[in-house]
Amino acid sequence: xxxxxxxxxxxxxxxxxxxALNAAYLVWAERRGAARIQRRPGPNINGxxxxxxxxxxxxxxxxxxxxTPGGADKVLFIAAPVLAMFPAIMSFVTxxxxxxxxxxxxxxxxxxxxxxxxxxxxxxxxxxxSSRNKYSxxxxxxxxxQAVAYEIPMLITTITVVMIAGSxxxxxxxxxxxxxxxxxxxxxxxxxxxxxLMPLSFLIFFTCTxxxxxxxxxxxxxxxxxxxxxxxxxxxxxxxxxxxxxxxANIVIGSCMTTILFLGGWSxxxxxxxxxxxxxxxxxxxxxxxxxxxxxxPRTTIYGLLNLSWKILIPLSLFNLLFTAGLIKVF
Amino acid sequence: MVTYFxxxxxxxxxxxxxxxxxxxxxxxxxxxxxxxxxxLEMCERYRGHIExxxxxxxxxxxxxxxxxQRACPSDCISIAGKKEEGSKKKVLTKYMLDxxxxxxxxxxxxxxxxxxxxxxxxxxxxxxxxEDFYFDLLKRLEDRNK
Ligand code: SF4
Ligand code: SF4
Numbered sequence: 376x377x378x379x380x381x382x383x384x385x386x387x388x389x390x391x392x393x394x395a396l397n398a399a400y401l402v403w404a405e406r407r408g409a410a411r412i413q414r415r416p417g418p419n420i421n422g423x424x425x426x427x428x429x430x431x432x433x434x435x436x437x438x439x440x441x442x443t444p445g446g447a448d449k450v451l452f453i454a455a456p457v458l459a460m461f462p463a464i465m466s467f468v469t470x471x472x473x474x475x476x477x478x479x480x481x482x483x484x485x486x487x488x489x490x491x492x493x494x495x496x497x498x499x500x501x502x503x504x505s506s507r508n509k510y511s512x513x514x515x516x517x518x519x520x521q522a523v524a525y526e527i528p529m530l531i532t533t534i535t536v537v538m539i540a541g542s543x544x545x546x547x548x549x550x551x552x553x554x555x556x557x558x559x560x561x562x563x564x565x566x567x568x569x570x571x572l573m574p575l576s577f578l579i580f581f582t583c584t585x586x587x588x589x590x591x592x593x594x595x596x597x598x599x600x601x602x603x604x605x606x607x608x609x610x611x612x613x614x615x616x617x618x619x620x621x622x623x624a625n626i627v628i629g630s631c632m633t634t635i636l637f638l639g640g641w642s643x644x645x646x647x648x649x650x651x652x653x654x655x656x657x658x659x660x661x662x663x664x665x666x667x668x669x670x671x672x673p674r675t676t677i678y679g680l681l682n683l684s685w686k687i688l689i690p691l692s693l694f695n696l697l698f699t700a701g702l703i704k705v706f
Numbered sequence: 707m708v709t710y711f712x713x714x715x716x717x718x719x720x721x722x723x724x725x726x727x728x729x730x731x732x733x734x735x736x737x738x739x740x741x742x743x744x745x746l747e748m749c750e751r752y753r754g755h756i757e758x759x760x761x762x763x764x765x766x767x768x769x770x771x772x773x774x775q776r777a778c779p780s781d782c783i784s785i786a787g788k789k790e791e792g793s794k795k796k797v798l799t800k801y802m803l804d805x806x807x808x809x810x811x812x813x814x815x816x817x818x819x820x821x822x823x824x825x826x827x828x829x830x831x832x833x834x835x836x837e838d839f840y841f842d843l844l845k846r847l848e849d850r851n852k
Binding site for chain 2: 415
């Protein structure tokens with residue numbers, strides 16, 4: 376595909392629409408799911424099954440006034456929510472949904488997505504710093520320590536997968552897993568590594584995505600019981616809306632990456648009819664798990680969070696990296 | 707080293723157990739009542755504001771003996787009645803309840819010897835205006851029979 380101006384605009388519009396639609400309806404799914412787990416019906420008044428709730432919420436948010444707290448750093452304050460949304464949308468450009476549906480495939484796709492993902496925590500720092508609010512400040516300090524702690528095991532696990540595939544091209548990584556479910560990186564009995572510890576890597580990666588997207592039980596940045604609403608305490612209107620959309624867009628990206636790296640992307644478990652639908656099915660199962668986890672576990676403490684990363688996830692992922700390297704050498 | 711791994715293992719297991727619990731709750735039916743659309747039937751001994759009991763003809767049982775009005779510690783009840791020409795009994799013409807002062811103590815219900823007074827099961831009484839809590843029980847009785 377040539378990079379003409381029209382193509383770029385179309386790709387960006389589709390990415391924004393996809394991200395916005397996902398954000399809106401994941402909020403709906405989240406609220407319905409939470410309600411079911413707590414044995415209530417959830418939003419069910421506006422439209423069938425409450426399906427009109429997200430657009431109405433959006434209208435409400437847009438109609439509100441955007442206020443800047445006195446003494447806030449205006450430029451950073453406005454830049455932060457944009458920075459929360461922008462990397463997420465950029466990442467969509469390089470994610471392959473099937474072997475044909477991809478805006479721009481790159482041979483360093485993995486790298487690019489992680490580069491953009493690391494910008495996500497910048498937005499939290501900006502928001503917390505510029506708000507001139509002690510709670511926001513504390514939240515951004517937490518967000519940084521959390522991002523540092525969880526990006527390491529995440530990247531180590533990704534390197535493990537990249538080593539098995541021998542490529543940082545997302546297409547290539549999926550193609551290597553395509554023959555059958557036993558070639559998927561979550562359970563690679565027939566792949567070229569035969570590594571039985573990969574399910575563990577999958578768990579590590581999934582936990583890190585949870586932490587990276589600031590989702591419960593790792594939502595210490597938000598921690599409404601102690602920090603009001605954390606970094607977005609001072610945001611109203613679409614400033615808050617963008618943070619919210621950014622969070623859900625990041626969930627989608629995280630699930631996309633998990634699908635691509637571990638669950639064989641768009642390949643079918645039995646080798647039948649590979650296509651975008653398999654990707655969508657896996658993606659939404661993962662997202663449902665995100666929601667399920669959020670409403671199952673209480674928030675951890677900051678110590679628990681850092682201990683989990685430094686004492687368990689990093690050593691285990693490092694061990695698996697070495698183990699995989701050894702296996703690749705042997706086979 | 708062994709405790710390190712067994713702790714991880716047990717921790718992981720407990721996480722899955724927790725998710726099992728929420729999954730089971732997820733597929734169970736909901737237990738809440740969507741309030742304005744559905745309401746719960748109040749239980750037998752619920753004390754709402756007082757209400758007149760009617761006889762078979764739909765007339766109040768009350769004989770205007772004034773016992774309830776006198777018994778009320780908060781002075782909520784004001785009654786009026788008149789004697790029809792040629793009849794022995796008094797007929798109730800006004801029964802006003804000032805619910806703003808009522809403490810739901812039940813003394814009025816207890817003091818009535820003619821089975822004419824009872825607690826209603828009404829609980830949707832929120833309002834922003836004081837006047838909404840001056841009840842004309844005679845009118846409420848008529849409305850009930852409409
Ligand atoms: S319940 Fe008590 S306070 Fe209320 S009207 Fe009867 S006697 Fe008065
Ligand atoms: S005590 Fe009973 S009968 Fe007597 S006035 Fe009150 S409600 Fe009527």
